[in-house]
Amino acid sequence: MAINVRNSGEKINLEELLEQGVSLSEHTTIHTGGKADWAAYPSDFEELRALLDFAKEQKLPVTILGGGSNSLISDEGIAGLTIITTHLTRLHISGELFCVRCGLSLDRAIDRSIEAGLSGLENLGGIPGTIGGAICGNSGANKVQISDLLYYVDYMTLDGKLHRMQTHADEFSYRHSPFSGSADTILYEAGFRLIPTTQTSDVRLRKEEAKKRRKEDGQYDNPSLGCVFRNPAGMSAGKLIEDCDLKGTRIEGAAISNRHGNIITNFNGKATSQNILELINQVKTVVKQKHDVSLETEIQFIGRW
Template sequence: MRYYTRVNTTIRDENEKINTEELIIAGAPLKQLCTFRTGGEADYLARPKNLEELRVLLRWAKERSLPVTILGGGSNVLISDRGVEGLVISTVTLSSTHVRGLLSVSQCGISLDRLINYTIEHNLSGLEPFGGIPGTIGGAVRGNAGLIDYSISEVLEWVDYLDPNGNLFRYYPQTQINEYRRSFFSDTPFILYEIALRLTSHRNTSEARQRKEASRRDRLQQGQYDLPCAGCMFKNPEGASAGKLIDNLHLKNTRLGGAMVSNSHANYIVNVARDTKSEDIFALSEQVREQVSRAYGIDLEREVVLIGRW
């Protein structure tokens, strides 16, 4: 790992004072914690409120050799119907934020929407184009969320993250690292804890608010919020649009159980029934992938993250 430095933290180990029994729920349904509204239960679920609790939870899982899965806003995941093994840590209760000069510094679980509003109110600009993207800042930085030509990595200053042992490190991005929907944290077990973004100053709060609202309104008009989904199922392959490839094959409205290729955006798979299984969504996405591969020889890479016992 070339890009991190160890952070000196003054945070005390509060293990003895934190009651894990109060923090951890066994057999917790996860449907309502993801935007697909499908999937099974977590063996254990916890919502830490601070770094001490987060560390105690990591230690608790480690002592029992249980895997840990992090869930932010659940807007880019597909949770298995057979549930998630071990401990699921929901970050949404880690949501404090503040501004320091041109830096916005926030805990990972703050929603992108709240963070955008907060930065606008503090005369900082740069996040408005992300208006309407659901989820948390932690999930956004991990997946390098954004638009076609602008992603969150472009304003990233540093990230304080934890390894599975609870050690805290600081990551400073290298300017040349700006991969489409990938970050330093993709494919790592690290937990993004606190995130600093370098923004620019603006004087006109009302204009900034309008920019943000315009982004959200566009999405609304495109029907992105009409049905439960997790945004784009696949990443755009080099030089092409996954949505266009799927649309060209007339796959919109294709159904499998309660899953359907969205009528308004071919790269979205939507949940159209009350009893939809994640398995249906997965199987439909595989069908789509196979058809695109057969027609164009392109192997689409999944953007939505599979979580749990697949």
């Protein structure tokens, strides 16, 4: 296998970076899904570029996975190279500009911003996953969307080139970003314009309260992907599902949460992604019959579906 060389002269040994047949169920919060043909965890720009070169040479499709908290991975796995971003975690701070690599967990990034005397992200406390995943799906909670604070995104295209996009809130909408569904951009670093504060204990408290509410809500009780369906305009998907008496419905190891109609759990740890897909389809059918509303999924379907 080829050995690439960094610009600095330091060698990148692809044999050390690449793993074959990597089980992905531990890389998603619902703990289902098959194997990646190839997987790698780059920790910097050069490693990412070397991996993209390898995929290009071998004609392999590339899939990006962050924390896997919004992704349902096929039981048949993922073809080609899966790049798992969770080792891309460095950050630097310049005044009110908080710049973070896209594999850092959102929750950890919020802690680091508060430690640096910056506020703004704390309402997103407790959302699992990475900065990159949160930007792709424009994650939001407590009336804040991540795009409200975003200033720039550095992303790499499959040819290994790095680009900077100055972002504007109006390019983002409910669970949608300019990067949603894009198969050829890898978010590398994001810059947030945050608000300097001396009241860091209040900010920390707001973050911990946001997380505590989720815990009390039962969101972390069983493996899940959070909300499965997008809220149709002016409606709550969870309420529509609850009105159909679907809470608690099971297909083998997959169950609609007893507490929240829009959450499907792997309640006994034995669900397959296929079980979850079948439950999703059942919900769609019943909600369409009862309410004449076509629910759309918020989660991403990744791999050989």
